[in-house]
Amino acid sequence: MGQNGAPEDAEPTRARVARLILEHGPQTAAALAERLNVTPAAIRRHLDAMLAEGVVESRAERLRGPRGRGRPAKVFVLTDAGRDAFYQSYDDLAVRALTFIRDTGGEPAVHEFARRLVGRVENRYRELAANGQEGTTALADALTQDGYAASVEPVLNGEQLCQHHCPVAHVAEQFPQLCEAETEVFSRILGRHVQRLATIAHGDGVCTTHVPHVNSNDSTAGTDSEDTATTGTSRTGRTSS
Template sequence: MVEAPDRTRQRVARSILLDGPSTAAVLAERLDLTPAAVRRHLDQLLEEGLVEAREPRHQTHRGRGRPAKVFALTERGREGFDQHYDDLAVSALRFLRETAGDAGVREFAHRRAAFIKERFAVVAAADPSKSPAQVLAQVFTDEGYAASVRELPVVGEQLCQQHCPVSHVAHEFPQLCEAETEAIGAVLGTHVQRLATIAHGDGVCTTCIPSTKISTSSINENQKKEQVTS
């Protein structure tokens, strides 16, 4: 039975979502398709603005010619997958609220936001030249938030999240946003406040990050203290 083109195209996009930016050759091998077929679907996805072609990070390659481009999902492409799970996520959280109350929802939200604490020190140690806001932007981007940093006069920096994979769910369950904000404040060691959120209808999530330099050693020390007290 021949698979419908739309379904195959969806498989190509989903493979990029799950395994990250990939070349056409890698996608063909992973999905058991011909390279020509994969390129046809990639061309369609490019035309629809669902994927974008990027230069590979590592330029080392064998043979002549330029290295093969990698294809990554755009924000629009990610949103298509996010929305598929919105109804399920909302239903699950509604059930959790009914059975465990608001405390159960808050506990879930804090567990979900744990990636911020877990990844912050690792990213900071890997590149000490990054500011705390830049470290957070990398942490969030790795989780699919498409985050960046903007300089603010006097105050410091602003963490901007152009995409939020849980924005539709957070509209009904703001505990998700609140837990992320608390986790940001915890790793920075200071109170922070979100100025705008996609969940509330704004075009971007913004958080003001005070211009406080945080050394990797102090971050590690704080984590050690948390481990002792926990």
């Protein structure tokens, strides 16, 4: 709310809250309050209203490493209804078009369409590389330019490429070939095998791809990503190294 507590300020603030969660992933009330420069009490009022409207949901924060005493912090994530506000209204048309492609050209035609669609990310990456940007961060920048709100987080044996938004998530629910083609492109761009761990289309909060550190013995980069990557949680629950 504004200084006078005007109710008209509620919707813009909530929109900013939703955008922060979308772009940065699950957030605590304290983190949201700090980012928006408002009091924790004010942000909790907005979150309570968004919970009641079904725009966000809360869950326990996932911690890396040993957990300390006390309950884990509560984080807030967007629901499908919350994400809908950011999706274009062309999902149904896209599904119909892909269904037609599959019915007339079979599965190979769908795969080819998916490869051409995600090829634009590769083109953007090449443009960044020509200007001296390379690696996972450059790939994240290319994805962000295409609306995927991507970021890179370091992990023990590599990096995780996180896409906090997916403009085609609703379509990819029915056509996972889009996710498979995307993983192939990531592997080809980075010159190594990558593994998809989670996708928004599969119901996860963030699309997550594990990118291992460069291994001099890795001579099969990019050749088997489709065999071992999944469109949801990895089958083994382990990341590649």
